[in-house]
Amino acid sequence: MTTLVEIGQQAQAAATELALLKTTDKNAALQTMATELIAEEAAILAANELDLTVAETNGVRPAMLDRLKLDHERLVGMANGLQQVMQLPDPIGQAISGWQTENGLQIENVRVPLGVIGMIYEARPNVTVDAAGLTLKSGNAVILRGGKEAIKTNLALAGALQTGLRKAGLTANAVQLIADTSHETAQQLMQLTDYVDVLIPRGSSKFINFVVHNATVPVIETGAGNCHIYVDQNADLSMAREIIINAKTQRPSVCNAMEKLVVHEKVAAEFLPMIATALAPYHVELRGDAAACAILPEIVPATAEDWGTEYDDYIMAIKVVPDLNAAITHINRYNTHHSEAIITKDYAASQEFQRRINAAVVYTNASTRFTDGFEFGFGAEIGISTQKLHARGPMGLTALTSNQYHVYGNGQIRQ
Structure with a gap:
């Protein structure tokens, strides 16, 4: 069996x-990878059924089973995602900035792979x-270590992706699954x-905290989402209702789903x-807290x-809070810096909320479910x-790059 060190090498x-690689070569590989996903649909979905059976036997919650489940529509969506990445600009070699110094040096800051x-x-x-798609387009290799709940599915997916890479004439080691x-093994990778x-x-806050505290490799924290929606005293309550239904119920198992409702006391009773x-x-x-339970006696007291x-x-x-300041204080105390929203018709309140909330994405009058690379136009x-360091919010291609300075001279030496 291949060791982790060998995988790293x-x-x-x-x-x-x-x-x-040229952009055309990367795009050709993305197309063959997408094609292979569809060609291997029967094997991938069969592997997923085996994972689902084990997960159900082990008592995995329905909301978490939804994360694990694949079907034809979701697999086609994955293949389409690879094709969408093909259409995006290649960030590698892009000039971020450039200038000339007094001594005639030409300095250019360009994007390079991580x-x-x-x-x-x-x-x-x-x-x-x-x-696999994003790392390939940004010129990076990736080592994948998924959870045991999805191991058969991931092996089938990775096998199809590697077949696509080989058919495109690239090394299958661009995408490796442990x-x-x-x-x-997870700790060794860290x-x-x-x-x-x-x-x-990617995972629960407990899981991400474990990685952060045990890794010596630099970590980009992602995903944990204790997301709030604050309904202001000047909110359109019908709008708030529809946004909350979407943010809470459309797909509650994902990190941009709403978890907490904060309501101004002046509109709470209504x-x-x-x-x-x-x-x-x-x-x-x-x-709910005491004020919420007083209005809705049938709900469970919050701890x-x-x-x-x-x-x-x-x-x-x-x-239930007395004012905007109390809402902001509460949210900043308990949030995971993911996505927060205010529902209000008061422009000044929305601006204060957006300036003071410590989160990657802050919404006014919209569902937190839009925090997503595809929805943001990143593929x-x-x-x-x-x-806050390196990247914040949905991470697309440019977030998977570093920068390098290219300096051109004609014989300059430092005095």
């Missing part, structure tokens, strides 16, 4: 090759394909500093019964632990960064 060699990217993620097979899903340039984890009625058909369990919990389920906690995304 192969990825490093592949990254050297990929960094020199090198080898490690991905550690849980039961999200789409990450396997999205990561078959061993043990914790020991410390593979000789070969991996950056590590991107709005909370309205939203409780609207969410009832979706069987959303509501939890201190609720405010910082990412449910990934049909559960929502409600906080597929490799993750949603919740930190």
Whole structure:
């Protein structure tokens, strides 16, 4: 069996090759990878059924099963995602800036690949394909380490992607999947500093925190989403209702789904019964502070632990606040710096909220579900960064690049 060090060496060699590829070569490979995904549909979906059976036997929650499940439509969506990446501008070699110094040196700052990217993620097979497409287009090699819940699916997906790479005349080592899903192998990847340039984890906040605290490879934190929507005293309540239904129920297992509702006390008595009625058909369990429970006696009293919990389920906690400042303070205390929203007709309130909220994406009068690379026009995304250094928010192609200064002279020496 190939060791992790050997995988790292192969990825490093592949990254050297990929960094020199022409855009046309990368796009041709993306097309053959997309074609192979569809050609291998029967095998991929059969592997996914095996993973789903094991997950159901192990009592995995329905919302999490939704992350794991593949069908024809989702597989076609993955293939389409690769083709969408083909249409995007190639960032490698792009000039970020350029200037001439007083002594005549021509300096150009250009985009270059990061090198080898490690991905550690849980039961999200789409990450396997999205990561492969984005890293290839940005000239990087990728080492994938998915969770045990999706191992058969990921092996089938990675096999199809590697076939596509070989048919395009490229090295299959551009995309490598670690078959061993043990914790020991994950920790070894986190410390593979000789070969991996950056590590991107995808999963729960607990999982991401584990990676951050155990990795020696530089980490870009992504994904954990304890997302809030604040309904201001000047909100259009009908609009707020529709936005919250979408943000909470469309796909509750994803990181940009809404988890907490914060409501101004002046509209709470009117709005909370309205939203409780609207969410009832979706069987959303509501939890609330004392003020919310006084208005909705049937809901569950929230605990201190609720405010910082990412449910990934049909559960929502409600906080009633006296003013905008209290809403901002509460959200900044408990959020995961992912996506937050205000519903208001007051422009000044929306601007204060956007300036003061510490999050990668801050919305006014829109669902948090739009925090997504495709929705932002980036094609597929490799993750949603919740930190401030290097990249923040949905990470597309340019987030997978570094920069390099190219300096041109005609004999200058420093005095």
